[in-house]
Amino acid sequence: MLQIKDLHVTVDGKEILKGLSLDIGDGEVHAIMGPNGSGKSTLSYVLAGREGYEVTGGTVRYRDQDLFTLNAEERAREGVFLAFQYPVEIPGVPTATFLKTAVNAVRRHRGEAELDAMDFLKFVRARAKELEIGDDMIKRFLNVGFSGGEKKRAEILQMALLEPTLMVLDETDSGLDIDALRIVSEGINRMRGPDRSTLMITHYQRLLNYVVPDHVHVMAGGRIVRSGGKELALELEEKGYADIASAA
Amino acid sequence: MTNRPEGLRARYLAAFPKTLDALPGAELGWLRSLRESALARFADLDLPEPRVEDWKYTNLRPLKASDLAVPANDSASADAPSGLPRFGDGARLVFVNGRLDAAASSPALPAGARLLSLGAALAETPDLLESDLGRLVPWQGEGVLALNTAFMRDGYVLAIDPGVEIETPIEIVFHGGAASHAAWHVRNVIRLGEGARATVIESHVGAPDAAYFSNPVTEIFAGPSSALRHYRIQDESIKAQHLAHVAAELAEKADMESFVLTLGAALSRNEIRVAIEGHHVECKLNGIYLQRGTQHSDNTTVIDHKVGDGRADEVYKGVLDDRASGVFQGRFIVREDAQKTDANQQSRAILLSPKARADAKPELEIFADDVKCSHGATIGELDEEPLFYLRARGIDTDTARALLVEAFLRDAIEKITCEPVREAFGKRVEDWIRAEKEGS
Numbered sequence: 001m002l003q004i005k006d007l008h009v010t011v012d013g014k015e016i017l018k019g020l021s022l023d024i025g026d027g028e029v030h031a032i033m034g035p036n037g038s039g040k041s042t043l044s045y046v047l048a049g050r051e052g053y054e055v056t057g058g059t060v061r062y063r064d065q066d067l068f069t070l071n072a073e074e075r076a077r078e079g080v081f082l083a084f085q086y087p088v089e090i091p092g093v094p095t096a097t098f099l100k101t102a103v104n105a106v107r108r109h110r111g112e113a114e115l116d117a118m119d120f121l122k123f124v125r126a127r128a129k130e131l132e133i134g135d136d137m138i139k140r141f142l143n144v145g146f147s148g149g150e151k152k153r154a155e156i157l158q159m160a161l162l163e164p165t166l167m168v169l170d171e172t173d174s175g176l177d178i179d180a181l182r183i184v185s186e187g188i189n190r191m192r193g194p195d196r197s198t199l200m201i202t203h204y205q206r207l208l209n210y211v212v213p214d215h216v217h218v219m220a221g222g223r224i225v226r227s228g229g230k231e232l233a234l235e236l237e238e239k240g241y242a243d244i245a246s247a248a
Numbered sequence: 249m250t251n252r253p254e255g256l257r258a259r260y261l262a263a264f265p266k267t268l269d270a271l272p273g274a275e276l277g278w279l280r281s282l283r284e285s286a287l288a289r290f291a292d293l294d295l296p297e298p299r300v301e302d303w304k305y306t307n308l309r310p311l312k313a314s315d316l317a318v319p320a321n322d323s324a325s326a327d328a329p330s331g332l333p334r335f336g337d338g339a340r341l342v343f344v345n346g347r348l349d350a351a352a353s354s355p356a357l358p359a360g361a362r363l364l365s366l367g368a369a370l371a372e373t374p375d376l377l378e379s380d381l382g383r384l385v386p387w388q389g390e391g392v393l394a395l396n397t398a399f400m401r402d403g404y405v406l407a408i409d410p411g412v413e414i415e416t417p418i419e420i421v422f423h424g425g426a427a428s429h430a431a432w433h434v435r436n437v438i439r440l441g442e443g444a445r446a447t448v449i450e451s452h453v454g455a456p457d458a459a460y461f462s463n464p465v466t467e468i469f470a471g472p473s474s475a476l477r478h479y480r481i482q483d484e485s486i487k488a489q490h491l492a493h494v495a496a497e498l499a500e501k502a503d504m505e506s507f508v509l510t511l512g513a514a515l516s517r518n519e520i521r522v523a524i525e526g527h528h529v530e531c532k533l534n535g536i537y538l539q540r541g542t543q544h545s546d547n548t549t550v551i552d553h554k555v556g557d558g559r560a561d562e563v564y565k566g567v568l569d570d571r572a573s574g575v576f577q578g579r580f581i582v583r584e585d586a587q588k589t590d591a592n593q594q595s596r597a598i599l600l601s602p603k604a605r606a607d608a609k610p611e612l613e614i615f616a617d618d619v620k621c622s623h624g625a626t627i628g629e630l631d632e633e634p635l636f637y638l639r640a641r642g643i644d645t646d647t648a649r650a651l652l653v654e655a656f657l658r659d660a661i662e663k664i665t666c667e668p669v670r671e672a673f674g675k676r677v678e679d680w681i682r683a684e685k686e687g688s
Contacts (some may be wrong), residue, residue, distance in 0.1 A: 049639075051632070072639040073639040090634045091659075092655025092657075093654075098651070101647065102642050105641075105647070158641060162641065
């Protein structure tokens with residue numbers, strides 16, 4: 001699904017990723033954990049195609065193509081989905097209009113028929129219900145006036161509608177209370193499948209109790225310093241990042 | 249020939265004696281002397297130079313040097329083309345090249361309200377205009393207004409008796425025909441009696457590529473507790489010059505809502521000056537300007553609070569692409585006696601191209617101490633963050649930009665309280681954005 005080899009990335013002249021390598025197979029769930037400033041969010045933005053991140057070395061292959069030949073919208077249509085740590089509020093853009101535009105852009109790319117207003121509404125309502133998102137949220141402007149938990153649920157809704165093949169979740173658990181964490185986790189788990197891979201970026205272990213990873217990686221100083229199974233997350237929780245990072 | 253040595257002013261001065269007798273109300277002594285005084289002022293002032301503070305950002309030199317013909321000394325009127333804007337089934341006047349096209353017009357209004365051309369009003373009820381015509385526009389101090397006052401002819405006169413409410417919007421169309429290089433100096437008068445209500449929609453349109461100078465000046469007298477909604481769409485030919493001036497006087501508890509949608513013209517200016525003469529007045533001046541290519545548009549407003557308890561709200565939003573330029577100048581004057589005035593002004597412009605330019609000049613002149621006044625002006629590009637967010641969901645850059653531009657303009661459009669106008673103007677904004685997307 002995704003092969004990252006010796007990736008070096010510079011932001012504003014400062015090297016943030018310093019030779020990161022990671023291999024994610026089909027259907028696998030990987031978690032990257034690490035202290036603040038280790039480069040976790042940079043990795044998620046580079047994968048999603050945000051401008052301002054200069055790749056100075058290494059390669060990223062996604063489903064047997066060079067990811068860097070695709071721009072942000074092409075990556076999204078090819079199935080890369082980034083759930084943002086801080087979803088952007090866009091006053092004046094109705095959530096429903098945004099969702100329909102995005103879903104149909106992706107469907108067009110896949111050679112599927114665009115959904116008309118009625119079919120789209122049915123589709124959204126079914127997925128929204130699973131995430132306990134009401135019609136009122138869909139009628140509002142995109143993310144405007146949403147609570148932290150609502151924003152994260154809205155991200156998962158977008159993911160459920162766009163049906164990506166690679167889900168990159170950037171600190172999706174931050175700012176969630178226990179109920180919202182459960183709803184969001186169930187939303188992610190519903191999406192898991194043999195053809196869909198997941199990369200969870202998180203500071204804390206608690207999300208991993210709900211969405212159990214196959215592999216856990218520790219990131220520090222712009223590279224992966226240790227990898228292991230799900231038990232590594234528990235060890236991190238116990239010992240903290242300092243020990244792990246310095247032992248590496 | 250694009251630069252006649254004598255310039256526009258000399259040609260106007262030379263034409264005046266020959267034109268005077270053909271202008272409406274030529275037999276009225278007071279009007280002749282008003283025109284003559286105005287011409288003398290124009291002879292001194294000429295069209296304003298950029299060194300005049302109010303005209304700092306809008307340069308009329310190309311207009312002054314142009315080969316525009318001065319208003320013709322004839323009464324012939326061209327026929328209105330089909331497909332002119334229509335918003336409903338209300339009373340309507342159509343002007344072609346500054347002349348009333350009676351055949352295309354349907355001025356009938358319910359009892360207590362009259363809609364007619366300035367020429368007809370001067371012929372039928374000159375006394376009603378004598379004390380007011382020219383009173384609100386400061387023609388003594390400004391060349392464009394002096395020129396208009398000297399040469400003014402057919403615009404519309406709308407007079408509504410006290411207590412009469414006209415529900416259906418009244419529509420006025422000014423069409424610039426294919427006859428190029430012409431100029432017209434339209435004068436409109438709106439007078440609302442106490443408690444009268446009306447909605448007026450002006451469409452300023454032109455034949456594609458027609459090069460003309462449209463100079464409509466409107467004087468609005470809003471009586472106590474009257475309500476006027478004054479909507480304008482400026483979609484002149486891309487080669488036209490459009491210099492519009494609205495001067496309004498609002499009596500106690502009068503309510504005025506103005507919206508200007510600027511799309512067309514090579515160069516345009518919409519100037520609105522409101523004098524608040526009574527307590528508890530509501531004044532809302534809003535607008536959107538969308539310009540591309542080398543278009544230039546200027547929105548200049550002055551709200552003069554002479555007495556207290558008034559509310560003023562302004563929202564102007566602009567989107568500028570290519571090498572287009574936009575100007576917003578908004579001045580609030582709050583005089584010593586205008587206590588408890590509440591005035592808010594917001595102007596925002598988005599530049600879609602590195603060569604587009606916007607200038608904003610908010611000015612507050614406050615002489616009263618118990619007032620609430622605020623203003624905010626921003627000029628910038630589309631934010632990168634929301635753009636990336638939309639693209640990260642598979643939406644292509646052009647569509648994402650169009651969504652964000654539409655979102656930026658949405659709250660201004662929603663200021664329009666008359667639903668068919670809000671929908672029609674909203675549609676025109678969408679069309680402009682769509683053309684933008686396809687053109688890029």
